[in-house]
Amino acid sequence: xxxxxxxxxxxxxxxxxxxxxxxxxxxxxxxxxxxxxxxxxxxxxxxxxxxxxxxxxxxxxxxxxxxxxxxxxxxxxxxxxxxxxxxxxxxxxxxxxxxxxxxxxxxxxxxxxxxxxxxxxxx
Amino acid sequence: xxxxxxxxxxxxxxxxxxxxxxxxxxxxxxxxxxxxxxxxxxxxxxxxxxxxxxxxxxxxxxxxxxxxxxxxxxxxxxxxxxxxxxxxxxxxxxxxxxxxxxxxxxxxxxxxxxxxxxxxxxxxxxxxxxxxxxxxxxxxxxxxxxxxxxxxxxxxxxxxxxxxxxxxxxxxxxxxxxxxxxxxxxxxxxxxxxxxxxxxxxxxxxxxxxxxxxxxxxxxxxxxxxxxxxxxxxxxxxxxxxxxxxxxxxxxxxxxxxxxxxxxxxxxxxxxxxxxxxxxxxxxxxxxxxxxxxxxxxxxxxxxxxxxxxxxxxxxxxx
Numbered sequence: 001x002x003x004x005x006x007x008x009x010x011x012x013x014x015x016x017x018x019x020x021x022x023x024x025x026x027x028x029x030x031x032x033x034x035x036x037x038x039x040x041x042x043x044x045x046x047x048x049x050x051x052x053x054x055x056x057x058x059x060x061x062x063x064x065x066x067x068x069x070x071x072x073x074x075x076x077x078x079x080x081x082x083x084x085x086x087x088x089x090x091x092x093x094x095x096x097x098x099x100x101x102x103x104x105x106x107x108x109x110x111x112x113x114x115x116x117x118x119x120x121x122x123x
Numbered sequence: 124x125x126x127x128x129x130x131x132x133x134x135x136x137x138x139x140x141x142x143x144x145x146x147x148x149x150x151x152x153x154x155x156x157x158x159x160x161x162x163x164x165x166x167x168x169x170x171x172x173x174x175x176x177x178x179x180x181x182x183x184x185x186x187x188x189x190x191x192x193x194x195x196x197x198x199x200x201x202x203x204x205x206x207x208x209x210x211x212x213x214x215x216x217x218x219x220x221x222x223x224x225x226x227x228x229x230x231x232x233x234x235x236x237x238x239x240x241x242x243x244x245x246x247x248x249x250x251x252x253x254x255x256x257x258x259x260x261x262x263x264x265x266x267x268x269x270x271x272x273x274x275x276x277x278x279x280x281x282x283x284x285x286x287x288x289x290x291x292x293x294x295x296x297x298x299x300x301x302x303x304x305x306x307x308x309x310x311x312x313x314x315x316x317x318x319x320x321x322x323x324x325x326x327x328x329x330x331x332x333x334x335x336x337x338x339x340x341x342x343x344x345x346x347x348x349x350x351x352x353x354x355x356x357x358x359x360x361x362x363x364x365x366x367x368x369x370x371x372x373x374x375x376x377x378x379x380x381x382x383x384x385x386x387x388x389x390x391x392x393x394x395x396x397x398x399x400x401x402x403x404x405x406x407x408x409x410x411x412x413x414x415x416x417x418x419x420x421x422x423x424x425x426x427x428x429x430x431x432x433x434x435x436x437x438x439x440x441x442x
Contacts, residue, residue: 007226007227007228008228010129010132010133010215010225010226011212011215011216011226011228013129013133014133014136014137014211014212014215014225015208015211015212017133017137018137018207018208018211018212019204019208021137022203022204022207022208022351025184025347025351026347026348028184029184029188029346029347030188032184032185033184033185033186033187033188033346033347034187035187035188036187037189039192041189042189042190042191042192043191043192044191044192044193044194044253044254044255044343045191045255045337045342045343046255046256046257046337046342047257047337051193051255051256053256066267066270066271066416066420067270069420070270070271070273070274073274073424074273074274074277077274077277077278077281078277080277080278080281080284080285080431081230081232081233081281081284081290084281084284084285084288084290085284085288085289085290086288087285087435087438087439088285088288088438088439089288093439094439096439097435097436097439100431100432100435101432101435104428104431104432107428108425108428111420111424111425111428114420115420115421121413121417
């Protein structure tokens with residue numbers, strides 16, 4: 001458990017421990033709990049009244065445009081991290097800062113464009 | 124690292140993961156009750172109902188597991204684990220004292236942000252697989268909330284990365300200095316608010332709004348799987364408060380004796396933040412869907428871009 005892969009090995013091991021915890025808990029639960037299903041019990045609960053129509057009802061997703069916005073900006077934001085760790089290191093300085101303002105400018109213009117287009121207000 | 128040490132580290136992380144959410148839950152029971160002029164649980168365990176959550180756990184473990192006939196059985200059963208486990212994995216990189224961290228990943232901050240947002244998938248899976256209109260609406264709402272608030276969260280976190288010049292969480296705490304409380308204050312508020320929204324805590328509890336859509340994605344859940352979702356919510360509070368502490372409030376750094384009392388300072392800050400989470404729940408009405416999106420895109424995102432600019436300028440000018 002040393003070095004780069006060792007560290008991630010420990011993380012993976014913890015995930016396994018977590019999965020074992022959930023499995024053991026649910027198995028113990030299976031032994032402890034009663035199981036007496038009836039057709040009435042297996043009916044979808046919803047709000048307490050018998051459901052009308054199917055469960056996967058059609059609905060209009062109003063915020064799908066936000067999803068596009070999110071994808072665009074999140075992909076951009078990822079590039080900030082490697083840059084953030086070095087931008088103030090010796091030899092970078094003002095030029096890197098100006099580059100950041102160009103980058104932020106692009107993001108800001110993107111938001112502003114969406115705003116002006118009326119995408120950010122609830123239609 | 125010997126085998127024993129690995130086991131000890133994993134055991135400590137799992138213990139923290141199981142214990143801290145219970146403490147936050149009990150704090151919520153009591154603090155919320157007193158804010159609403161009630162007593163809260165008083166009987167279980169004798170002293171001020173300290174064993175209430177343990178009693179709840181025992182009850183949940185004995186409840187029947189009902190999967191509606193309409194539900195997508197596999198996804199339905201898997202969803203609680205998907206919601207819960209990311210928070211366990213995040214805890215592994217959180218430093219609680221100088222050198223006291225299970226794994227000090229050099230990209231800790233990035234890792235934390237990536238893993239934390241997986242948890243929301245659990246709600247979306249639960250909402251979709253329930254075969255229930257209310258649950259589906261709740262699942263879609265939590266997806267929408269993730270979309271809106273992930274961006275300010277990431278931008279606020281990268282502002283800290285810029286200030287510290289490292290992505291390692293221990294490294295961030297080491298470079299932290301008290302004046303960050305002013306310099307990074309907007310980022311801290313943005314991070315905390317966006318984190319609350321990702322956890323669906325009131326006032327951002329549109330996805331589980333009980334008076335509109337019953338309990339959103341969790342409507343059809345019973346017994347232990349429901350309890351796992353509850354545990355995920357409280358583990359999420361612990362993780363959010365721990366990260367806010369580490370990134371913005373100096374983690375284990377305190378007024379004196381950082382070396383010896385590090386974990387104590389860390390826990391004090393964590394529980395003060397947890398109290399704020401509960402306080403916000405009691406004192407704020409729920410935001411509407413359009414208000415949620417508006418707050419994220421028209422306030423938090425521009426503000427976090429401004430914070431990035433400020434951080435960059437101050438950092439370069441100071442060098």
